[in-house]
Amino acid sequence: MASNPLSLVYNLRHISRRRTQSLFTIVGIALVVFVFVATLMLEEGLRFTLASTGSLENAIVLRVGAENEIQSGVNREAASVIEMDPSVATDADGNRLLTKDVVVLISMKKRVDGQPSNVNVRGVLPAARMLRDGITIIEGRLPTPGTREVMLGRAIHTRFLNTDIGSQIRMVGTEWTVTGIFDPGMSAFGSEIWGDVDILLPAFRRDRFSSVTYRLNGSEPFDVIKERLESDKRLSVTVIREQEFYARQSRVLGLFIRYVGIFVSVVFSLGAMIGAMITMYSAVANRTREIGILRALGFARNVVFRAFLRECVVLSLIGGVGGLVLASLLVFAHISTTNFQTFSELGFGFRITPRIAISGMIFALIMGTLGGALPALRGARLRILTALKD
Amino acid sequence: MELASLAFRTLRRHPLRSLLTALGIAVALTAFVLIRTIIGAWYSGVEASVKDRLIVRNAVSLVFYLPQSYQAQIEQIPGVELVGHGNWFGGKFRDEEMRFQQFAVDEHYVDIYSEYQTSPQERESWDKNRKGLLVGQSIADTYGVKPGDNLRLTGTIFPGDWDFEVSGVFKAQESGKDTRIMYFHYDYLNERNKAELGRQPDQVGFYVVRLKAGANVAEIAKAIDEKFANSFAETLTETETAFIQGFVSMSSGIIAALNAVSVVVVLIMLLVLSNTTLMSFRERYREFSVLNALGFSQRHLSLLVVGEAAVLSSAGFVLLLIALTPVFLLPAKSYLGELVNFFPVFRVSMSTLAFAVALAIGAALIAAFPPLLALRRMKVTDGLRLIH
Numbered sequence: 003m004a005s006n007p008l009s010l011v012y013n014l015r016h017i018s019r020r021r022t023q024s025l026f027t028i029v030g031i032a033l034v035v036f037v038f039v040a041t042l043m044l045e046e047g048l049r050f051t052l053a054s055t056g057s058l059e060n061a062i063v064l065r066v067g068a069e070n071e072i073q074s075g076v077n078r079e080a081a082s083v084i085e086m087d088p089s090v091a092t093d094a095d096g097n098r099l100l101t102k103d104v105v106v107l108i109s110m111k112k113r114v115d116g117q118p119s120n121v122n123v124r125g126v127l128p129a130a131r132m133l134r135d136g137i138t139i140i141e142g143r144l145p146t147p148g149t150r151e152v153m154l155g156r157a158i159h160t161r162f163l164n165t166d167i168g169s170q171i172r173m174v175g176t177e178w179t180v181t182g183i184f185d186p187g188m189s190a191f192g193s194e195i196w197g198d199v200d201i202l203l204p205a206f207r208r209d210r211f212s213s214v215t216y217r218l219n220g221s222e223p224f225d226v227i228k229e230r231l232e233s234d235k236r237l238s239v240t241v242i243r244e245q246e247f248y249a250r251q252s253r254v255l256g257l258f259i260r261y262v263g264i265f266v267s268v269v270f271s272l273g274a275m276i277g278a279m280i281t282m283y284s285a286v287a288n289r290t291r292e293i294g295i296l297r298a299l300g301f302a303r304n305v306v307f308r309a310f311l312r313e314c315v316v317l318s319l320i321g322g323v324g325g326l327v328l329a330s331l332l333v334f335a336h337i338s339t340t341n342f343q344t345f346s347e348l349g350f351g352f353r354i355t356p357r358i359a360i361s362g363m364i365f366a367l368i369m370g371t372l373g374g375a376l377p378a379l380r381g382a383r384l385r386i387l388t389a390l391k392d
Numbered sequence: 393m394e395l396a397s398l399a400f401r402t403l404r405r406h407p408l409r410s411l412l413t414a415l416g417i418a419v420a421l422t423a424f425v426l427i428r429t430i431i432g433a434w435y436s437g438v439e440a441s442v443k444d445r446l447i448v449r450n451a452v453s454l455v456f457y458l459p460q461s462y463q464a465q466i467e468q469i470p471g472v473e474l475v476g477h478g479n480w481f482g483g484k485f486r487d488e489e490m491r492f493q494q495f496a497v498d499e500h501y502v503d504i505y506s507e508y509q510t511s512p513q514e515r516e517s518w519d520k521n522r523k524g525l526l527v528g529q530s531i532a533d534t535y536g537v538k539p540g541d542n543l544r545l546t547g548t549i550f551p552g553d554w555d556f557e558v559s560g561v562f563k564a565q566e567s568g569k570d571t572r573i574m575y576f577h578y579d580y581l582n583e584r585n586k587a588e589l590g591r592q593p594d595q596v597g598f599y600v601v602r603l604k605a606g607a608n609v610a611e612i613a614k615a616i617d618e619k620f621a622n623s624f625a626e627t628l629t630e631t632e633t634a635f636i637q638g639f640v641s642m643s644s645g646i647i648a649a650l651n652a653v654s655v656v657v658v659l660i661m662l663l664v665l666s667n668t669t670l671m672s673f674r675e676r677y678r679e680f681s682v683l684n685a686l687g688f689s690q691r692h693l694s695l696l697v698v699g700e701a702a703v704l705s706s707a708g709f710v711l712l713l714i715a716l717t718p719v720f721l722l723p724a725k726s727y728l729g730e731l732v733n734f735f736p737v738f739r740v741s742m743s744t745l746a747f748a749v750a751l752a753i754g755a756a757l758i759a760a761f762p763p764l765l766a767l768r769r770m771k772v773t774d775g776l777r778l779i780h
Binding site for chain 1 (some may be wrong): 422423430481548551574590638664
C-alpha cells in the first residue's frame with residue numbers, strides 16, 4: 003500500500019468529510035463484529051471453565067457407559083478395589099489422595115425470578131479439596147465431617163435464594179446448615195454444594211458412589227492403568243483423565259453456542275456488507291468528477307481501485323476495533339444456564355483471547371473488502387471524459 | 393397518487409442503491425424472523441402441552457425415583473381417571489449422543505398420550521412383545537426404521553446393550569408435536585434391573601395422570617402431594633405445561649442472549665435504511681427546494697420522504713417472504729443443518745410475521761425522521777443557492 007501514490011491521508015480526509023455516512027457504516031460493522039466476537043468469547047468461556055475444572059493429573063472412574071456423574075454408579079466393593087490400586091498418589095502423611103463422590107441433583111429457587119433450577123450436590127471425602135487445587139473458603143468455615151453441614155460455591159450463593167451462611171437448605175426431608183462459601187478458582191465447582199459423602203450417601207438412600215477421583219502418582223503410564231482397571235471383571239468401569247471428562251461435558255452446549263453464533267454472524271455480516279456497499283457506491287458517485295481529474299492527471303485505474311477499496315477497509319477496521327472494545331467489556335458479564343448434558347446449572351463468563359480478537363478483525367477486514375470491491379471497481383472503470391463531464 | 397409515483401421514480405434514479413437497501417432490510421428481517429422462530433421453537437413443547445394432565449415426580453429432583461406402589465394409590469384419588477408411569481432411559485443409538493427421548497413406560501402411559509397415534513394392529517403387537525418398541529415418525533424417517541426391524545440401544549444410566557424389536561411407528565395428531573420419542577416396556581427394564589444390575593426394583597421415574605372431565609386440576613395435584621407428604625419419597629405434582637415450562641426456564645440465559653441479538657439486528661436494519669434516506673435527501677436538497685418553490689407544501693414533501701422509505705422497507709419485506717420460502721416448503725434439516733437437533737419443531741408463526749411487518753413499518757418511519765427534521769429547517773432560498 004505504501005507504493006500507492008494516493009496516500010492514506012486522502013482516505014482519512016474523505017472519511018471525516020462525510021461524517022454521518024462513515025459513522026453509519028462503522029457502527030454497522032462494529033455491531034456485527036460485536037456479536038461475532040461475543041459468541042466466540044462465550045464459547046471460549048464455557049470451554050475454559052470446564053477445562054480448568056478437571057486436572058490432567060487426576061483420574062476419574064465412572065461406571066462403564068456413563069457419560070456424566072449423574073448417570074454413573076460405582077459400588078462400595080469396586081470403590082475399595084480402586085482405592086488400593088498402586089497408581090493412587092499419597093500425601094506426605096501417607097493419606098491417599100482419593101475421593102469417593104456421590105452427585106445428585108436438587109431443585110433450588112433462583113434469586114432473579116424464584117424459578118427452580120437444578121443444582122449439583124456433591125458428597126466428598128476430606129481429600130477432595132487437595133485434589134482440586136484452588137478451592138478456598140472465602141466466607142465462613144469448612145463443614146465438619148460427620149455432620150449435616152455443607153459449603154457452597156460462590157456462583158450458587160449469588161444466584162440462588164436461601165444460601166447465606168447459617169441458612170438451612172432442605173434436602174430429602176432434612177435440614178442442612180450452610181457453614182461456608184468457597185471460591186472455586188476457575189473451575190465449575192462454584193456451581194455446586196459440597197458435603198460429607200458418608201452423611202449424604204445414606205441420606206439420599208444411595209448404595210453406591212457416583213464416581214471415584216484420585217491423583218495419579220505417575221508411576222505408570224495412564225494407558226496401562228486404564229487398561230488394568232477397565233479390564234477388571236469386578237469393576238465394570240471406565241477411567242478417564244479428569245480434564246478430558248469435564249471438557250467433554252461442554253461439547254453439546256459449546257456446539258450449540260457456536261452454531262447459533264456463526265449462523266447469526268453470517269446473516270448479520272451480509273447486512274453490514276450491504277450497508278458498506280451503499281456508502282461506497284455513493285462515495286464513488288459523489289466523486290465521479292474527482293476521479294476523472296485524478297485519472298486525467300495520470301493516476302492509473304488500479305491506483306483508483308486500491309484507493310477506494312482501502313477507504314472501505316479503513317472504515318471496517320475502525321468498526322472492527324469498536325466492536326472488539328464493546329465486546330471485551332463483556333468479560334465483566336456472567337452467564338448462567340442449564341448444561342444440556344448434565345441437566346444442572348452451570349455458570350461461566352465471557353473470555354477473550356488474542357486468537358478471538360484476531361478473528362474479529364479478520365472478519366471486519368473481509369466485510370470491508372467484499373463490501374468495497376464492487377464500488378471501487380466501478381470507480382476504477384469510469385472513463386476519463388464521461389467522468390470529467392459529470 | 394402523483395406522490396406515490398414520484399417516490400417510485402426517485403428510487404429508480406439509483407436502482408442499485410435502492411436494491412441494496414431493500415436487500416439489507418430483507419437480510420435483517422430474515423435474521424429477526426429466524427431468531428424469533430428459534431426462541432419460539434424453544435417454547436414449542438410448552439405450547440403443545442396439555443394443561444389438565446399432571447406429572448408426578450420426586451420432590452427432590454428428577455433423578456430420584458418413586459416407588460411403583462404409588463400408582464395404585466394415585467388411582468384411588470377422586471377425579472383421577474388413569475395413571476401411567478415412565479422412566480427416562482437416555483441410551484445411545486449407533487454410538488451417537490442421544491438425539492431423541494427414550495422412555496420405559498407401561499401401557500397406561502401410551503393410552504394417556506393419545507395425541508400420538510398408532511394403528512390398532514401395531515399397538516397390539518407392541519403389547520404382546522416384551523422387547524417391543526414404539527418409535528415416533530421423525531425417528532423412523534431419520535434413521536430409516538420400520539416395524540419388524542431390530543434395534544439396539546446402549547445404556548448410559550442402565551449399562552449394557554439393550555435389544556428391541558420395532559413394533560410400530562406413531563404419528564403426532566397435530567404437526568406442532570415433536571415425535572423424536574421411543575417407548576418400550578417398563579417390565580423389560582425392571583426385570584433386567586433386578587436380574588443383572590442389582591438395582592432396587594419397582595422404581596419409576598415419574599407418573600402421568602389423566603383426570604376425569606371437569607376435575608379440579610389444582611385440588612387433585614395438592615391431594616396427590618399431601619398423600620405422600622412425610623413419606624420417604626415425597627412427590628411434586630404439576631401440570632404438564634408447568635413441568636415443561638420448568639425445563640425451558642432453565643435455559644433462560646440463552647433465551648435472553650438471543651433476544652438481545654434480535655435487538656441488534658433491528659439496529660443494523662435501521663442503520664442501513666437511515667443511511668440511504670439521509671443520503672438521498674442530502675443529494676436532493678436543491679431539488680426539494682425547487683419542489684417547495686413550485687408550491688408543493690412541506691406536508692407533501694414529508695409524505696414523499698416517508699413514502700420512499702416505506703417503499704424500500706416493503707420491498708425488503710417482499711424479499712423476506714421470498715427468502716423464507718425454503719422454511720415454508722423444505723424440511724428443516726436442509727437449512728438448519730446441525731442445528732436441527734436442537735429444534736425439532738421449527739415453524740415460522742403468523743405472529744412473528746406480523747411482528748416483522750410492524751418492524752418494517754416502524755423502521756421506515758424512524759429512518760424518515762432525520763430527513764424530515766432537516767426538511768423542516770430547510771429554507772427555499774438556501775436550498776436554491778446551494779452549490780454542490
